[in-house]
Amino acid sequence: MSPRAACRLELLGFAQVYDYVAGKADWLAHGLPTEGEQAQVPRAKDVLRREMVTALPGEPVGGVAVRVARSPFGFALVVANDGTLLGRLRKAVLDADPSARAEQVMEAGPSTVRPDRPLGELAERLRRRGLHTAIVTAPDGKLLGVVQRADMEARLASQP
Amino acid sequence: MATRIDLAQLQELLEGGGQLVEVLPAAEYTDEHLPGAINLPLKQLDATTAARLDPARPVIVYCWDGL
Numbered sequence: 001m002s003p004r005a006a007c008r009l010e011l012l013g014f015a016q017v018y019d020y021v022a023g024k025a026d027w028l029a030h031g032l033p034t035e036g037e038q039a040q041v042p043r044a045k046d047v048l049r050r051e052m053v054t055a056l057p058g059e060p061v062g063g064v065a066v067r068v069a070r071s072p073f074g075f076a077l078v079v080a081n082d083g084t085l086l087g088r089l090r091k092a093v094l095d096a097d098p099s100a101r102a103e104q105v106m107e108a109g110p111s112t113v114r115p116d117r118p119l120g121e122l123a124e125r126l127r128r129r130g131l132h133t134a135i136v137t138a139p140d141g142k143l144l145g146v147v148q149r150a151d152m153e154a155r156l157a158s159q160p
Numbered sequence: 161m162a163t164r165i166d167l168a169q170l171q172e173l174l175e176g177g178g179q180l181v182e183v184l185p186a187a188e189y190t191d192e193h194l195p196g197a198i199n200l201p202l203k204q205l206d207a208t209t210a211a212r213l214d215p216a217r218p219v220i221v222y223c224w225d226g227l
Contacts, residue, residue, distance in 0.1 A: 001202050001221035002183055008202070009162075009210060014210070016218040017218075018170075019164050019165065020165055023223050023224050025224050035193055035195050038191045060197050092205040
């Protein structure tokens with residue numbers, strides 16, 4: 001729709017017309033603020049925890065395990081230098097061979113959600129699957145953080 | 161032909177005084193829109209409705225995902 005609107009505006013004489021093709025879906029998926037009647041619906045971005053334990057692909061997991069042990073999380077996420085999410089290191093592999101490189105033992109391509117996901121729907125999905133945490137990424141695959149079901153349920157319970 | 165831009169370019173244009181226009185129907189705009197956007201639905205887009213825009217400043221249009 002926006003390409004047609006841009007063309008129409010140019011025909012009407014506007015000389016500086018730009019088309020944000022990825023549109024509202026992209027804006028929301030980056031967790032950016034909005035206005036309007038639905039703007040206050042609680043979303044994943046509202047309970048996002050950014051203080052994750054991350055590891056580079058070539059990093060030995062022994063050091064990662066130490067960082068995880070000092071954190072409230074039981075796993076680490078493997079990211080490329082540009083922040084793109086590559087995989088997850090679960091506790092079992094962190095407690096195994098400390099010299100193994102992260103990329104050798106990670107679970108590749110873990111499931112993720114976008115930051116604009118409504119909390120009620122996401123909490124219910126996690127509850128049905130017996131999960132407590134979801135990984136949040138931007139549309140370009142960059143890691144944003146994680147959300148925890150307990151945080152979601154607390155936030156939903158506090159809604160008027 | 162209009163220049164296609166990504167999120168980073170959009171934010172630069174907005175900082176420089178760009179005018180943001182959601183071209184989806186009014187109900188969708190009312191539900192949720194980008195901060196500061198005005199609504200000029202494609203079906204009503206003509207010289208009269210476009211008169212709300214300043215032709216001397218950049219105009220950025222968007223819909224849901226470009227389709």
